[in-house]
Amino acid sequence: MIARPELKALVPSFLNAYEESRINAIWNDQSRRFRDFWTMRVMAPAAGTISDEDCDRYIAILDRNGKGNRKGSEAVAKVMVPQGAWRKLFNEFHSGNRELGAAVDRVFSVSEPTARASAIDAVYRLNAGARNNLTGASGNAIGAMLAAWEPTRNLSMISLRDRRAIIEYLGLQLPYEWERATIGTLMADTNDLIIAAAQELGLPSNARTITAFFYTADAKQLWRQGSNHVVRLPDGIVSVSVPTHEDEEDEDDAGTGEPAGDVGELHESMQVQALLASIGATMGFKIWLPRSDRSRVMKAWRPEPGQLLDSLPLGFDATTVATVEQIDVLWLDRRSIVRAFEVEGTTAIYSGLLRMADLVALQPNLKVKLHIVADASRRDKVMREIQRPVFSLLEGGALRNFCTYISYDHVREISENAFLRHTTQGVLDAFAESAEGDDPL
Incomplete structure (x- = not known):
C-alpha cells in the first residue's frame, strides 16, 4: 500500500x-x-x-x-x-x-x-x-x-x-x-x-x-x-503528537559537534541524568536512556553489564514506545516501568511535561510515578507548568496527580546515601513535591 x-x-x-x-x-x-x-x-x-x-x-x-x-x-x-x-x-x-x-x-x-x-x-x-x-x-x-x-x-x-x-x-x-x-x-x-x-x-x-x-x-x-495517536478526553477526541529531543533546542548545543569533554564540562542536567541512572541501577533497576543522550551521560555514569537497556521490553503500541523512548531516564523492574524522570536544564519545562502527558494520555491505566527534575531556582515554574489547564483534561486524571518535582540538590543528596544499595525506591517520595496546594495559573 x-x-x-x-x-x-x-x-x-x-x-x-x-x-x-x-x-x-x-x-x-x-x-x-x-x-x-x-x-x-x-x-x-x-x-x-x-x-x-x-x-x-x-x-x-x-x-x-x-x-x-x-x-x-x-x-x-x-x-x-x-x-x-x-x-x-x-x-x-x-x-x-x-x-x-x-x-x-x-x-x-x-x-x-x-x-x-x-x-x-x-x-x-x-x-x-x-x-x-x-x-x-x-x-x-x-x-x-x-x-x-x-x-x-x-x-x-x-x-x-x-x-x-x-x-x-x-x-x-x-x-x-x-x-x-x-x-x-x-x-x-x-x-x-x-x-x-x-x-x-x-x-x-x-x-x-x-x-x-x-x-x-x-x-x-x-x-x-x-x-500521532487519537486520545479520548472527557470532552472529545484529540490527536497527540510525540515530541522528541531532536525537535527541541538542546541545552548543551550538541549541534556544534564539539566533543563534550570530561565530566567536569558536562552540563549540570546531564550530570543529574547520570546520577538518576546510577541511583536506579544501584537499587537494582534496569535503566533506559534516550539514544541521543547516551554518549554524554555515560561520561559521568559507567553502567555495569546488563544495567543499561538496549531496547525497551514493553508491550505497548509503536506510538507509546516512541514517546517512552524519549523520556530522559526510566527505571524498570523486569518489563514494567517503575519511575520516569524528565531532567530540565535550560530547555523549556513544557516540553518534558508534554512527553509525560502523552504517556498518561496514551496509557491512561499505566501506574508509573513521574518526576520533573530541575534546579531549585526553577521549582516554582515547574509547579505552574504542571498545573496548566491542558494537563488537567487527561483521561487518566490530571497530570499533577501523577507527576511531582524533585530538585537537583535532592538527587545529589540521595546519591550520596551510603546505604543506597539497601534503600528502596520509596526514598524518592520523601523528597518529591506535589503541585497540589500550589497556586494554579
Whole structure:
C-alpha cells in the first residue's frame, strides 16, 4: 500500500524547485573526496596519526554539525557524533584497530542487501562494548558514512526511527518483525524499501533527492502525523503528537559537534541524568536512556553489564514506545516501568511535561510515578507548568496527580546515601513535591 495521494501531490512542486543536477554535482565531488580520504589515508598501511585538520575536512561532509560546515553547505545529516569522536574513529581505523577498519571497509564494498546487512552486523559484533560512537542503536555513524560513500544509492535519512515512521505511514511491509531484526538488516532493507516506494510516488531513484523530499516541511508533516495517536478526553477526541529531543533546542548545543569533554564540562542536567541512572541501577533497576543522550551521560555514569537497556521490553503500541523512548531516564523492574524522570536544564519545562502527558494520555491505566527534575531556582515554574489547564483534561486524571518535582540538590543528596544499595525506591517520595496546594495559573 502506497497510494497516499496527499503525499504524491507534493512531488511535482518539489521536483520543480529542487536543483537536483546542481546538488548531484556537489555530491559527486564530495563522495569522490571522501572515498579518496578513506582509501588513501584511513585504510593506508602507513603508521602515524591523521591530523585533526585532515579529519575535519571530511567530517564536514558527514555531519551537518562538523567544523567547516557553512550556511548553505551540503552534509549528509545531523549525525549527533561529537567532532572528537569522529577524529578518534578515523585514527582507530587507520592504526589503532585495523581489523575494525577493514570491517567497515567491507560495508562500503558490498551493495547486495543481505551481504551489506551481514557486513554491518559484523562491525557491530566486532565493536561490541566499545564506547566510540560507531555502533549506536540508531546506526547513525555507519549510515552517514554509507551516504557519503554512495549518496545516490544510500539514503541520507540515517534515523531508523524516521525510516520506520515513513514505512508505517506508507503502509509498507517488511518480511519480519522490526524488533527481532538485526540493525544491519534494518539499515539495508529500509533503505531499499523506501527508495522503491519513492519511485512509485514519482520521485527519481536518487537517494539524496528522496531524502530531501521526505524532509520538506509539507512531506514531513504528513509522515510524522503517522506517529500521532487519537486520545479520548472527557470532552472529545484529540490527536497527540510525540515530541522528541531532536525537535527541541538542546541545552548543551550538541549541534556544534564539539566533543563534550570530561565530566567536569558536562552540563549540570546531564550530570543529574547520570546520577538518576546510577541511583536506579544501584537499587537494582534496569535503566533506559534516550539514544541521543547516551554518549554524554555515560561520561559521568559507567553502567555495569546488563544495567543499561538496549531496547525497551514493553508491550505497548509503536506510538507509546516512541514517546517512552524519549523520556530522559526510566527505571524498570523486569518489563514494567517503575519511575520516569524528565531532567530540565535550560530547555523549556513544557516540553518534558508534554512527553509525560502523552504517556498518561496514551496509557491512561499505566501506574508509573513521574518526576520533573530541575534546579531549585526553577521549582516554582515547574509547579505552574504542571498545573496548566491542558494537563488537567487527561483521561487518566490530571497530570499533577501523577507527576511531582524533585530538585537537583535532592538527587545529589540521595546519591550520596551510603546505604543506597539497601534503600528502596520509596526514598524518592520523601523528597518529591506535589503541585497540589500550589497556586494554579
